[in-house]
Each structure stands twice: as structure tokens, then as C-alpha cells.
Amino acid sequence: MTLANLAPTDVRHLLSVRRRVLIGAQEWLRRHARTLALLVPVLVATGLVRGIGMSTFPRYVDDPGTYLSQAWSLQYEGTLSPYSYFYDHAPAGWIQIALYSMLTDGFDRHDSAIGFGNECMLIAGVVSTGLVFALGRRLGFSRWTAALAALLFGLSPLAVLYGRWTFLDNIATPWLLAAFVLALSRRRSILAGTGAALCFAMAALTKETLLVLLPGLLWTLWRNTDPRNRAQVLTVATGAGALLMAMYPLFALFKGELFEGPGHNSLLGTAAWQLAERQTSGSLLTADSPMRHLFDDWLAQDRLLLLGGLASIPVAVFAGRLRPIALTLVTGWLLMVRDGYVPFMHVVTLLPWSALLIAGAVHVVAGPARRWWRVGPAVALAVAVLAGAAVSWPDRLTPMMTTKEVPAMRAAELWVADNVPRDKVLVVHDSIWVDLVHRYRFRPESIIVSKLDTDPAVRERLGRIDYLVVPEWYLGNPASGTAYPTLVEAHKHAVPVASFGDGSDGVRVYRVSRYWSP
């Protein structure tokens, strides 16, 4: 073989690995230059808007602390929860947080666990934004239209607000989007299909409620696969996805906790409770229902993305590839009118699909041939959407990025660290638990308030309570007496020693009487 008749690909083998990588990278950059020129600014803007001010805004809520305490427990104690794990959620979300922390020493790098959680969410948010762009491209959008979708998702105040809280949904979103991106792979290979199924399994293992979005993914996969290998792609993908998801029930089975029984938690028991007995949030269509109030809160943050997405659902009629996306969004909306329990952060599930459908409307108006008389209105629509955003978003985003005031719970935590001896027993809100145990080394370990009356093991060990550090709404709520009897009882024998913030979000530190024991 002489050099002359080598194919161009063969020539590369003669070069050093370094040169080959360099050439490969250059080619990649050249090929994707136009994409990068659009996408990078969007991602940088998203990163800046979501990142600046995330330590002081928003206020602390329960769930982030819970998940971070579970991630901490996995890293430092090797268990899925510092308390007995009761299958409230599938564990992949905090397993990922824990893995990331193990690799980067997350809990020690930040001065609060919430700070580390914020970092995780920032990464998840930027990755999700990039994936919204990628999914837009796979749906056939032009670069500009895909960038519009990414921009709407990345910068909507609603997305920024909920994207900052350490919620499992935020960790699941990149997996879910990746599943759709892979399901729309142009190669239509078994590997892509399997990747889609595995990503979806990861999403469902992170937040189990996302299982309801499976039909949308299956539809996408079915539409995109080729008859020449469809049966094989679907079989392997289904098998691989099911196998990964089966790890969760198998875990419970091997622990002897799959089925309900006396004296132990169980996956099926908790699932039955979640599905059937959990208090309903009412329907979106019923005025004055908790669901309606929650929805109004969402709208107060941003109408454009949420309602724009809803209004754009009909465009799916004109673009086949958008139909599964529309189905996914419709499923999300239907959950809100079905009169069942809807979690506070449900909106996270709606946002990427809303952004994609709004951009999809622009895509449909522009049409496949890109004639001027269709592109004109499409540009007008895009400009109108952007103008709407430019008018309404800055007022919302500014406080998110500029608030300097330390959240009340964080202030209380710092006060406790300075003023309370380390051997006191504290009953605390989830969000500061990791800091007290990990950073300030309170021993005996502080107790998360919600576990006080729900975890028999905590009840057993409990000898005394010295301090209470909880938001006011835990105590001021008339239902507290039944939900947290021990807390309310301790509160009766306690005096406030420090106070931070006001209203129901305000936090007081109480010292409990030495003469009272639970």
C-alpha cells in the first residue's frame, strides 16, 4: 500500500493522538460555529441570571433541605436517608447529588448545604437549557427558533425561581429532555433508542411522577424509528429502560420492604398512600382550591411562558413531530385539573414543553419552505413574544438577582452556630440540618422537625429537646397540632430567644424549658 492510495481517513492514523484530537476539535468547532454563536450567549445569559443572587433568593423551603440531608447521609453514612428511608421518592436524585459531592467535595466547598444545592441546580438548569435547544433542533426548528425556545426556558422568572430550589424535578428535567433528544436521533440506531430509554429511566428514578410522561416519549420513539429496525430498537430500549427502573423495586424487595407489612416501611405502601390517600389540592377549575392558589402564584411570576405554552398546544396539529411534545404538555396540565394531589413544584414539569411549543408556533408559521410571506409573520410573532418577555420579565428578575437580605432561616442558622452550645438537642427545619450536623457538628445530631412525630426511631431515642428552629408557619398553622404534636407541645414550654424576618416566613429560635421533656 502506498501513501498515494490511502483514503483521507487513513492518513489520520499516521498522526499523533494529540494532533488527531486537535484536528477533530477544530473540525467540530467549524461545523458547529453558527450553532455555538447562538447557543453560547443564551447559555451564558441563563447561567448569569440563574446564578447571580441565588444564595439570597428565594426563601428556604422544606424539600431542598430534605434531599440535601439525604445526599449528605449517602456520602457520609452510606444510607439513603439520615432517618429511615420510607420510599417517599425514588432515590436517584440525591444519589446524583451525593456522587457529584463525592467527586468535588461539595458539602465542604460551600458554607451552607443549600449553597451546594444551588450550584447543582445551576448546572442542571444550564444543561436543561442547552437540551431544550438541542431538542428544538431535533424537532426541525431553525437555529433561531431553537434559541428562542432555549431563551424562554432559561430566563423565564418562573423557571428561574423554581429552577433555583433544590428540587428533584430540576435534576430529572435534563434526563427527560435528553431522552427526547435521543429518541429523535437522526441515526435511528438501537443505541440511540436505548439511550433514550435509559435517560427516561433515570428521570423516573429521580422523580417517579415523570412516569406519566412516558406516552409522549414512546410516541416520539415510535414516530422516529425506521420500519427496518423498529421492532429491535423498541424491544432493546424497553428492556434496557425497564431493567434500570426495576432496580428501584428490586432494591425494596431485597431489603424486604417492597410489600406492606407491620413494623417496616414499604415501597408499595407509600405508593398507595401517595396515589390514593394524600390530601387533594383540588382542581384548577375550582375557584379557591389550593391548586388554583398555587396556579395564581405561578402566574404572578410569569404568564408568558405558562399561558403561551398552553395557547400553543393547537399548533401541534400542523406539525407531526410536535404532537408528542404537545401530548406531554397536555398531560402536565391534565394533572392539575384531575382533582388530586399536585406538588408545589409541578410547574417545573410544564416549562420546557411550554417553551418548545411557543417556539414551535413560530416554526409552524414560518413553514417548511421559508417563503418571505410566511417568514414575515413568524418573525413578527417571535418579536412579539420577546417583546412581551422584555416588558414583563426584568421587574421579576431584578429582585431575584439583587436581593442582599439573607434569608431568615439562614440568619437563624448563623445565630445558632454562634450562640448555642454544641451538645444541645435541636429540632430544626430541613434546610439547615446538614449545616448543623456537618459543619457545626452538633452532637447529638439535630432532628428534622418533620421526623419528630413520623419516625418511630426518632421518638424512641428522644430524651430531651433544647431548642426549636423552625419557620413560623409550622407553629402558626391551626393544623399543626395534629401534624406536629410534639413540636407544638415543646413550643408551649419554650421562650423565643432570637427572631429573624417576619410573617409566616419569619423564623424564631426558641429555648425549651429544662423542666419539660417530651
Place this chain on the structure above:
Amino acid sequence: MRELSLLLDVSIVVVSLLMLAVTVTTLAFQLYKWWRPEHNDPQRYGSPDEPRLPGVILVPMRHEEAVAGHTLDRLATLDHPDYWVMPIVDHPDDPGTARIAHGKAREFPGRVLVCPYPEDTDVHNKPIGLNAAVHRLTELGIPFEWIGVADAEDLFHPDLLRVVDYRFRRTDAGIVQCGVQLMNFSARARDLPMPAGRHPRLRRWWHANTSAWWRAANVLEYFKWFQSRLKLQAVTRVMPLGGNTVFFRREFLDALRQRYGQYWDEECLTEDCKIGIVASVLGYAVDVVYLPELVTREETPATLRGLVRQRVRWMQGFMQVFRAGEWVALPTLGQRVLAVYVLGFQFFQAFTGVLAPVALTLALWHKSPIAVALLACLPLGLSVLTVALDVLMLRVFSRTFQVKARIRDYLGVVLGAYPFQLVLCVAAVWAVARYALRRNDWVKTTHHGTHLPAPEPATVGSTR
């Protein structure tokens, strides 16, 4: 005690990871045809034009009175203007087959030419016969550009040579391997020959239903091998060949001769495997052609024992090829790794299938950490997926060849999956034992001719 327990956990983890690697690669190999839609495009081989290259088909035969006449009839009437059929028969040892072969030579002058098996050796194997035939061809000065190998029971499709001829001209392949397909998977009693003796119908029914599970598994193995695994190996250029319906370019055979002094290795049990590896070493590509309508239809071994013997021979042969070390000369590291994997593949696969449930049971019984038990579940889960794919394959098979697969057949595939792995395991152990004891003789597969159309015995009778 704690050390023992830790040791057990560690071994479960290691074994599980190994099994995981083997099952994933096995799945990837057997699905190559469906990796991407283009791999399964009906037009991927092009449409053959007028054949041009002269060639020869060699047919080693030994005690094949039952099928020889029919096979030669078929081989002599393929659609190609310029080719010879050369049955290789040991005259003193096998006068029956010799008589049939010479009969056909008279019937088709200019087409069939009998080559006598060399009498200067007591050993009887395929490579010796093939080598003798090529020498005879050169002696007689018969022109040829390619040589094909057929087994005595192989019915080539009339259009096969056109495709082979076309592929030789279209590609620069040194070898064209065409598909071979076992056909008799069905539990339907009527598809089997009527046995002699008492209660033949009952015994035939019993045999059909009790052997269908391994026959179906065997049939699907071929279905997967020739469509996927060989394709992938051809692409990566690490290629053990199938033993028949394989065609060699003359240039490649000459290169072999130059390098080794002979064409086929007469000492090797699986000369076909070795010649494939050597082709890769010499830099010749292999073109694998699997067109359902053109595949050479064959039958499974007549009995389970026969299947085991055949497997023992293959595995032992693979060990020989591995020992011979030709693969060390493969150009890239990736190819060498793949060669080790391919040559050891049958062992890995057999043991993985059998060990997967054992590892999990052990992990649970011994109360390993849950992560270990979950890991041990993965290979088992993938084995289940493999069975699901086999069911799908059987469906594809029955559609492709328009033969009816019944619920019973699907059940056989599902329930027979684990026992079949056990059978392969037994064969693997036996092969290792034989190899260790240096027993390298030929364990030949016998054929009943059940894949042939019914009038077969009559034709044989008439030539006698």
C-alpha cells in the same frame, strides 16, 4: 469468616461485571443488522449483473449416499455460464457415494468432475480433501477465479453464483461468505422423517416435541450469526468463517499457499475459522452476504448429542486457532482484543448464561450488600432481554421464510433458553477436557436430510 464473606462479595461483583460485559457485547453483536436502519436495507447488496468470472465449487463428501445425488443435481444446474462442480470422494472407503458422483459426472459432462480423496493418508478430514481438489484443478489446467465450498447436503440457490460473482467484482473482498440457515425449528411432527420400528407416529411426535426447544435455539443462532455477528466481524476484520457456502478469490488462495505452503490447514478442526483469521492477517476483506431467498438451507444435527459433538469440535478448533496464534499478527490492538474475544466467545457466552442466576442466588442467600445483589441482577435481566429478542427473532424468521411458528415453538424458545446454555456449557467443558487430553480427532455431524424435499430416497435408490 468476615474475610470469607468479603471474598464472596468481591467475587460476585467481579463475576457479575464480567458477565455484564459478555451479555452486553453478545447483544450488540447479535443485533448488528439492526443497529441502524441502513444495515437492514433490502438494496444493500446491489442488483447483480451478468456473471463473468469462471469458478469451481468443491463438495467434500463422505458416506453421503442419502443426499449426494440430489445435491449434485442442484449444484450442476446453477445460473452461471462458467463453473465446475467437484465432488471429493474417497473411492475405496466410500464406493456408494463415489458411484453416485461418477453417475452425475456422466450426466453433466463439462460441469461435474470427480476428485478422488488422497489415498496416501489414513486421516479423513475436510481440509485434506479441499487441498487435494485445488491441486487437481491446477493439474488439469481448469481456469478459475474463485473457489466455493459446499457441504454434501447443501442446496445452493440457483441465483447464488450470480450474486457471488457480482460481489467479487464489485468489492475487493478476498472471501465472499454467503448465508447458511438451519431451517427445522418447528415442533410439528410432520416435518420430521418417520422413524423405523414400533409406534413410529407416536415416537416421531414425541421426538418432535422434545427436541424442538434446542432445534429452535440452534436455528436462531444461525439466523443471528449470519445476519449480524459475521457482518460485524467482517466490518472489524476479525472473521472466523462459516464452513460452507463460502467463496475464495483465487488471488487470496495463492497468497495463502505462498505463506503457509498449503491452502487449508490440515491439522485444524475448524479450518474455516482459521482461514478467516488468516485472511484478516493477510489484509483481505470478507464480504458477508445474507439474502434470505439465497441462503443455503441446512438442518440442525439430528440429535442433541450430535449438537454437543459439533459444538465440542468447534470450540476445540477455536482453541487450536487461538493456540496457533495467527491472530497475534492482526494489524491493530482492537482487532487482537476482538480476536481473543471471538475465539473465546463461545465459552464466555455459555458460562454467562448459566452463571447469571447462580450469582444472584448466591448474593441473596449470602445476604450481600444490596448494591452487590442489584449488580448481580443486571446480567440476569439482560439474559431475559436476550430471550425476549429471541422470541422476536423467531417471529422475524417465520415471516422471512414464510414458515409458521406456533405458540409451542415460542414457548420452546423461552423455556429452552436456559437448558440450551447448559448444553453449550457441557460442550465447552468437554472441549476443554478433550483439548487437555490432546484428542484432536474429528467429531462429525450426521445428517438425515430432513431439510430436503420428500422424493429424496427414491432418487438415491434409482442411482443405485
